[in-house]
Amino acid sequence: MRNSRRLGATAAYHTKVVTPFLPDDEKIPAIREALPSTAAGIYLNTGTAGPLPRETARAMAEAEAWELRTGRADINAYKDTIERRAEARAAMAAVLGTDPGHIALTHGATEGMAVATWAIDWRPGDVVVTTNLEHAGGLGPLWAIRERLGAELRIADIGTGADPAAVLGALDRAIVPGTRLVALSHVTWATGARLPIREIAELAHSRGALVAVDGAQSVGAMAVSVEDLGVDFYSVPGQKWLLGPEGTGALYCASSVLDTPRTAFAGYWNFESIDLAAVGKLWPDARRFESSNFHGPSVLGLARSAAWLSMFVGLPWVFERIARMAGEAAAMLAEVPGVEVLTPHENMAGLVTFRIAGWKSTPALKELSQRTLCIARTIPPLDAVRISVGFYNTDGELRRFRDGVALVASNTPETIPHRPQIEVLRGGVD
Numbered sequence: 065m066r067n068s069r070r071l072g073a074t075a076a077y078h079t080k081v082v083t084p085f086l087p088d089d090e091k092i093p094a095i096r097e098a099l100p101s102t103a104a105g106i107y108l109n110t111g112t113a114g115p116l117p118r119e120t121a122r123a124m125a126e127a128e129a130w131e132l133r134t135g136r137a138d139i140n141a142y143k144d145t146i147e148r149r150a151e152a153r154a155a156m157a158a159v160l161g162t163d164p165g166h167i168a169l170t171h172g173a174t175e176g177m178a179v180a181t182w183a184i185d186w187r188p189g190d191v192v193v194t195t196n197l198e199h200a201g202g203l204g205p206l207w208a209i210r211e212r213l214g215a216e217l218r219i220a221d222i223g224t225g226a227d228p229a230a231v232l233g234a235l236d237r238a239i240v241p242g243t244r245l246v247a248l249s250h251v252t253w254a255t256g257a258r259l260p261i262r263e264i265a266e267l268a269h270s271r272g273a274l275v276a277v278d279g280a281q282s283v284g285a286m287a288v289s290v291e292d293l294g295v296d297f298y299s300v301p302g303q304k305w306l307l308g309p310e311g312t313g314a315l316y317c318a319s320s321v322l323d324t325p326r327t328a329f330a331g332y333w334n335f336e337s338i339d340l341a342a343v344g345k346l347w348p349d350a351r352r353f354e355s356s357n358f359h360g361p362s363v364l365g366l367a368r369s370a371a372w373l374s375m376f377v378g379l380p381w382v383f384e385r386i387a388r389m390a391g392e393a394a395a396m397l398a399e400v401p402g403v404e405v406l407t408p409h410e411n412m413a414g415l416v417t418f419r420i421a422g423w424k425s426t427p428a429l430k431e432l433s434q435r436t437l438c439i440a441r442t443i444p445p446l447d448a449v450r451i452s453v454g455f456y457n458t459d460g461e462l463r464r465f466r467d468g469v470a471l472v473a474s475n476t477p478e479t480i481p482h483r484p485q486i487e488v489l490r491g492g493v494d
C-alpha cells in the first residue's frame with residue numbers, strides 16, 4: 065500500500081493495453097505504442113540497450129518526482145527501498161527460473177561477472193578458462209585476476225561458436241587440472257552463437273571448476289532456466305533484452321556458492337548483521353553478494369520492465385517470435401549476394417552478425433543507417449555489422465533492412481548512388 069500511495073494509486077501506466085492473448089495484428093501495434101523508440105527508426109540494437117517501455121519510464125519518473133517532493137530519508141523511504149529491491153529480485157528470479165533467494169541485484173552484466181570471478185579465493189597458478197568470443201564485460205574480470213593475483217588465463221578457441229561439438233572439444237582441452245573457474249557467454253556478443261552451457265557446466269564440474277555465465281545476450285531473447293543449466297553464477301543486465309534501465313542487472317547464485325562466505329566486497333548490504341567489532345553475519349541467500357546501493361527509481365524500473373514483459377507481453381510469445389524473426393533475418397541476409405552471415409543458424413538467439421564483401425563494417429553501417437534509418441552496431445574485432453532482432457520488430461522492417469543491405473552489397477563505396485540530403489538537415493538545426 066505504501067508504494068501505491070507514493071506513486072499515485074490511480075496512475076495509468078500505459079495508453080494501450082497489451083496482453084499475451086491478443087492476436088498478433090493487434091498486439092504488435094500495441095507493443096510498439098508501448099515502446100515509443102521503436103518508431104524512431106528500425107530498432108535493431110537491443111544487444112546494446114533495448115527500447116524502454118512507456119510504463120517503465122513513467123514509473124521511474126513518478127518515483128523521481130516523489131523523491132524530489134518528499135525526500136528519500138524518512139524511515140518509510142528506507143522500507144520502500146528494501147521492498148523495491150525484493151520486488152526486483154523476485155521479477156528477475158521469475159525470468160531466470162529460480163527463487164528470489166538466489167538473486168543478487170547488480171549494476172549490470174559486467175559487475176555480476178566481476179562478483180562471480182572474485183568470489184573464488186585465487187592462488188597464483190590457478191587456472192581460469194574462457195573463450196575467444198567474450199565481451200570485455202566478461203573478459204575484464206579475468207584480466208584483473210591474472211594481473212592482480214597471478215591466475216593463468218586460458219582462452220579456448222571455439223571459432224565462431226557454430227559447432228557445439230567443437231566448442232565442447234576446445235573447452236575439454238582448455239580445462240586442465242587446477243582450473244577453478246570457467247567463465248563464458250551463453251550467447252556470444254560477436255557472432256551471436258548460442259553455446260551449449262549445460263554440457264559445458266557438466267564438463268567443468270566434473271573437473272572441479274565453477275561456472276560463471278555472461279547472460280547479456282541471452283536472457284530476454286530466449287528461454288533461460290538457470291537451474292536447468294546447472295551453472296554456479298549467471299549474470300544478467302537489465303538494459304538489454306529485458307528492456308530495463310541502464311545501471312541495473314542481476315546475478316544468479318546457485319546453492320553451491322551460497323554456503324561459504326565468498327564475497328570479495330562487503331559493506332552494509334551484504335550483512336544480516338555486523339557489529340562494531342566487525343563480527344558479521346552475511347545474508348544466507350544471494351544478498352550476501354550485494355555490496356552497494358542502487359538508484360531507487362532504476363530498481364523500480366527494472367522490476368517494471370521484467371514484469372511488463374512477463375505479464376503483459378508474455379515471455380513464451382517473445383521467445384518464439386524472436387527465434388522466428390531472427391532466423392528469418394539471418395536467412396534473408398544470407399541470400400543477398402556478397403553477404404556472409406557469421407551467426408550459426410542452428411545455434412542462435414536474437415543476434416545476427418554479417419559482413420558485406422568489399423565493405424568495411426563502419427562505412428557499411430553508416431550507409432545502412434542513413435538509407436534505412438536502422439539502429440545497429442559494428443563488431444570491431446570481426447569487422448562485421450550486428451543486428452539484434454526484437455519481438456517488437458515487424459517483418460516489413462526486416463525486409464526494408466534487407467533491401468538496404470542488398471543495395472549496399474551490390475555496390476562498392478565508390479559506386480553506391482549518391483544519397484539525396486534533406487536541405488534543412490544539411491544546414492543544421494539551431
Ligand SMILES: Cc1ncc(COP(=O)(O)O)c(C=O)c1O
Nearest residue numbers: 172173174199201253278280301
Ligand atoms: C556479452 C556481453 N557481456 C557484457 C556486456 C556489458 O554489459 P553491462 O553494460 O550490463 O555490464 C555486453 C554488452 O554491453 C555484452 O554483450
